[in-house]
Amino acid sequence: MTHSYSREKPDLLARLRRIEGQIRGVQKMLDEDRYCIDVLTQLSAIKQATHAVALSVLQAHTRGCVASAIRDEYSEEDKITELMEVIRQFTK
């Protein structure tokens, strides 16, 4: 089965690989006893990059799965409840 994000998949994977590299970079920074504030700036960048990936998946999901559910009047309520739940998670 394919999902709403299939068109964005190569881009999303490239961004996740970059985040993986950034996480390894922070491990190296700690190993080298780098200054706390520099470590924190890097961790903040990772959080923001992860959030940006999530927003892309969320957008694909809304345009795809949620819109289909509404159009087909199939499990529409469930899809919207699920969407709101995930938005709640990301804005906490």
Place this chain on the structure above:
Amino acid sequence: MTHSYSREKPDLLARLRRIEGQIRGVQKMLDEDRYCIDVLTQLSAIKQATHAVALSVLQAHTRGCVASAIRDEYSEEDKITELMEVIRQFTK
């Protein structure tokens, strides 16, 4: 030179390796066309784990570098400005 987080370093490194594994897990989820909401839940967990690591570094930094600067009356203003700047970054 050692930094404020030297005591927590093994724990911080272990947590970063776990986050690295989670990031690879999300790449696998996309490869396997897993459901958007499951991908989003995983990305939210990564954001929260990254934030928790940052709070640990921030706590070590405040107890260590910032407290020293205040005690030694050396670049105290700079340290507090820097601290507030990084808090601003994390709460944006």
Place this chain on the structure above:
Amino acid sequence: MTHSYSREKPDLLARLRRIEGQIRGVQKMLDEDRYCIDVLTQLSAIKQATHAVALSVLQAHTRGCVASAIRDEYSEEDKITELMEVIRQFTK
């Protein structure tokens, strides 16, 4: 014209009046030179209450305006773009 939130309006108004009271409460706390941490705890509660009101409006909007736009195939793209934009604002 009525909007998606018309059913929730009395509840939303009651919650906003309570937030207004909390904001006045913080002004009183500052006037009385109350302890910073207590002021901050109160401001954090206000932020969370405001966010909860926003999530209720967002949910009503998604169930109402966005679902209609998708069902009627009318300005669907615009509605979803607008929705994502507002989610981005709230998760920043």
Place this chain on the structure above:
Amino acid sequence: MTHSYSREKPDLLARLRRIEGQIRGVQKMLDEDRYCIDVLTQLSAIKQATHAVALSVLQAHTRGCVASAIRDEYSEEDKITELMEVIRQFTK
């Protein structure tokens, strides 16, 4: 007793009065059945303004109470724990 924010008090009170006005503005928007997205944009502005006030109080508190506690070696640990707890609240 005076607190760390005494110098900023007039500015903080002015900003809180403005936020109070914005909250009343949102009530009026709901009464007039204004468009959800406009209501949400306004609620987002309120959250950000409240957060900005909190950061000012936090900065005054760190420069004042926390720095004194460290300098006087009096309840230093407690002050830093309390500070971290409030930062955790604001970054949740």
